[in-house]
Amino acid sequence: MAFDHAVVVGAGIGGLLSAAALAPRFDRVTILERDELPADATHRRGVPQGEQMHVLLAIGQDAIEELLPGIGAAWADAGAAWFDSTRDVASFSSQGWTARGPSEAWTYGLRRLVLERTVRDRIRGIPNVTIEQETVTGLRASRDGMRVTAVELRGDSAIEADLIVDASGRTSHAREWIAALGFEPPVAHEIVSDIVYSTALVRLRDDALRADIRGVLAPPTPISPRGAVLLPCGDGLHQIVAVAQNASRAPAGRDEFLAELDEAPTPVIADAARRAEFVDDPKPFKIRGTRRTRWEDMASRPDGFVAVGDAVLALNPIYGQGMSVAAVEALTMRDLVASADAADPAGLARRIQEAFRSTLDFVFDSGLRSDARFSATTLHGVEAPPPPKSRVLGALATEDWKVAVALRYVSHYFSAAPVQRPEIRARIRAWSSSGRRPRNPDPAVVPKPFDGQPLPR
Ligand SMILES: Cc1cc2nc3c(=O)[nH]c(=O)nc-3n(C[C@H](O)[C@H](O)[C@H](O)COP(=O)(O)OP(=O)(O)OC[C@H]3O[C@@H](n4cnc5c(N)ncnc54)[C@H](O)[C@@H]3O)c2cc1C
Numbered sequence: 342m343a344f345d346h347a348v349v350v351g352a353g354i355g356g357l358l359s360a361a362a363l364a365p366r367f368d369r370v371t372i373l374e375r376d377e378l379p380a381d382a383t384h385r386r387g388v389p390q391g392e393q394m395h396v397l398l399a400i401g402q403d404a405i406e407e408l409l410p411g412i413g414a415a416w417a418d419a420g421a422a423w424f425d426s427t428r429d430v431a432s433f434s435s436q437g438w439t440a441r442g443p444s445e446a447w448t449y450g451l452r453r454l455v456l457e458r459t460v461r462d463r464i465r466g467i468p469n470v471t472i473e474q475e476t477v478t479g480l481r482a483s484r485d486g487m488r489v490t491a492v493e494l495r496g497d498s499a500i501e502a503d504l505i506v507d508a509s510g511r512t513s514h515a516r517e518w519i520a521a522l523g524f525e526p527p528v529a530h531e532i533v534s535d536i537v538y539s540t541a542l543v544r545l546r547d548d549a550l551r552a553d554i555r556g557v558l559a560p561p562t563p564i565s566p567r568g569a570v571l572l573p574c575g576d577g578l579h580q581i582v583a584v585a586q587n588a589s590r591a592p593a594g595r596d597e598f599l600a601e602l603d604e605a606p607t608p609v610i611a612d613a614a615r616r617a618e619f620v621d622d623p624k625p626f627k628i629r630g631t632r633r634t635r636w637e638d639m640a641s642r643p644d645g646f647v648a649v650g651d652a653v654l655a656l657n658p659i660y661g662q663g664m665s666v667a668a669v670e671a672l673t674m675r676d677l678v679a680s681a682d683a684a685d686p687a688g689l690a691r692r693i694q695e696a697f698r699s700t701l702d703f704v705f706d707s708g709l710r711s712d713a714r715f716s717a718t719t720l721h722g723v724e725a726p727p728p729p730k731s732r733v734l735g736a737l738a739t740e741d742w743k744v745a746v747a748l749r750y751v752s753h754y755f756s757a758a759p760v761q762r763p764e765i766r767a768r769i770r771a772w773s774s775s776g777r778r779p780r781n782p783d784p785a786v787v788p789k790p791f792d793g794q795p796l797p798r
Contacts (some may be wrong), residue, residue, distance in 0.1 A: 343683055344366055346370075347369070348506055350505070353458075354650065355650025356460055357460050358668055359670075361467070362408060362674045363674070365681070366678045367503075369472045369771040371500065373473055373476075374473070382454035382457070384454060386792075389627060393582070397456065400754045402448055411670070414458065416451055416455075424711065424792060426444065427746045428442055428751065429553070429790075430554075431557050433556070433557070433559040434738075437779045437780060438742055439749075440742040440788070442743065442745065443795040444795050446749060446753045448753075451575045459718065477509070478493050478494060479493060480522060488643055488645045490502070502754065506647050508648075510650065511651040511652075513652035515648055516728075524558065530632070535630065536584065539582065540580050541624070553790055555572075556571055556579075558570050559605045559610060563687045563715050565604075569582060571610045581613075583623070586718070591626055593625045595622065595623065606784055631654070634653045642690075643688070649667060650667040656708060660708055666701070693709065703757075713726060737774075744760075747769040
């Protein structure tokens with residue numbers, strides 16, 4: 342037996358993937374989106390970050406492929422780049438260049454606008470999913486107040502549903518909507534890092550990067566809070582980002598953008614940018630930081646309502662996790678809905694929200710550990726974790742490609758298990774007692790990658 346009707350608020354990545362997750366078990370899924378959705382990959386108001394560089398982590402890519410089989414092929418058809426995220430991308434940390442070696446974490450590089458358009462096209466092809474242009478303004482509850490039964494729309498109409506998923510993003514009003522039904526709204530925790538971004542689309546000169554380098558990461562660090570990233574985004578183009586934490590203004594215009602890239606800890610990206618053809622002007626963007634709304638901790642909550650994506654956890658974008666978190670949540674929701682009894686849906690929404698907890702804890706806590714190291718970061722509702730006891734892992738990763746790849750797997754798969762394996766632990770112990778120092782200190786010279794069999798994940 343199927344559930345009758347699900348409503349999803351918002352047709353961003355979180356909303357689209359939620360619809361893919363619910364469609365197999367619901368007779369109808371309606372996505373309500375306030376923007377008029379373009380047919381092609383053009384920018385729109387509701388997703389202001391759409392023109393900024395977006396990285397898809399391996400866990401997110403795998404989850405989207407499972408929800409929408411064949412999506413990787415659609416991205417390839419749309420011109421996406423395909424690269425080994427640890428061998429082909431050089432990464433500069435506060436301890437120097439990280440060693441590069443082959444991995445199983447291959448990812449697509451494509452612009453966010455193209456990614457969202459291809460996902461949207463697939464969702465439009467699901468027969469029981471419709472997308473309607475509506476703005477949701479509130480929720481309605483059952484007579485006893487314990488079940489959300491409908492969304493209210495601008496203009497005073499309402500649409501009933503068995504399950505309502507809020508995927509309305511970073512500016513979600515769902516806390517107020519729930520409060521208006523008489524519930525204590527969930528607590529929100531914030532890490533305020535004042536991040537400024539500026540992304541430009543460029544065509545690099547053929548000789549801009551050595552043949553073994555497809556991209557370069559030099560994220561901000563507490564010592565060097567201005568960073569830069571360069572990655573392929575398909576059709577032979579690259580995106581370059583100038584990014585800074587604890588900053589007040591994003592660089593606007595090419596001259597400011599290039600000057601900002603000069604402040605990054607490696608000159609490699611600025612050099613490539615100076616000789617590149619700019620396809621468009623840098624797009625500035627400013628964001629406060631990470632905000633986690635603890636929906637899973639509500640003591641009393643109505644049934645029939647789930648929040649996903651940025652509406653739950655809007656992250657510091659420098660870690661490139663938001664879309665992947667939304668994809669993992671959608672997959673989790675799909676599995677719980679698949680095994681639920683449509684005749685007895687009580688508690689389903691709570692189980693779904695609770696099941697997101699471990700992913701959210703991992704991602705939030707790792708971001709907190711990094712962001713709290715920046716002196717101007719302020720924390721609201723959370724404590725600063727103790728500083729790391731040792732920096733051995735990062736130092737060893739400058740010379741041992743297996744440790745470097747294991748470390749990247751931690752970020753790509755939201756799990757600490759890759760660095761806890763006996764082989765990796767033995768390498769860490771041996772290095773710690775050797776008294777060696779980080780390698781590759783010259784920021785202008787990217788070391789060559791190591792060869793070998795990809796480290797299994
Ligand atoms: C500068 C920047 C860079 C980023 N880089 C990365 C990255 O590299 N990798 C990564 O994975 N993530 C990145 N992110 C995060 C990523 O953009 C988000 O995590 C992701 O878009 C979340 O998707 P969502 O569907 O939850 O929200 P959104 O994509 O914001 O979509 C929300 C949708 O809801 C609609 N909506 C809002 N209110 C209503 C309403 N009341 N009624 C109807 N519709 C409504 C909006 O119009 C919009 O379409 C970045 C974010 C920023 C700001």
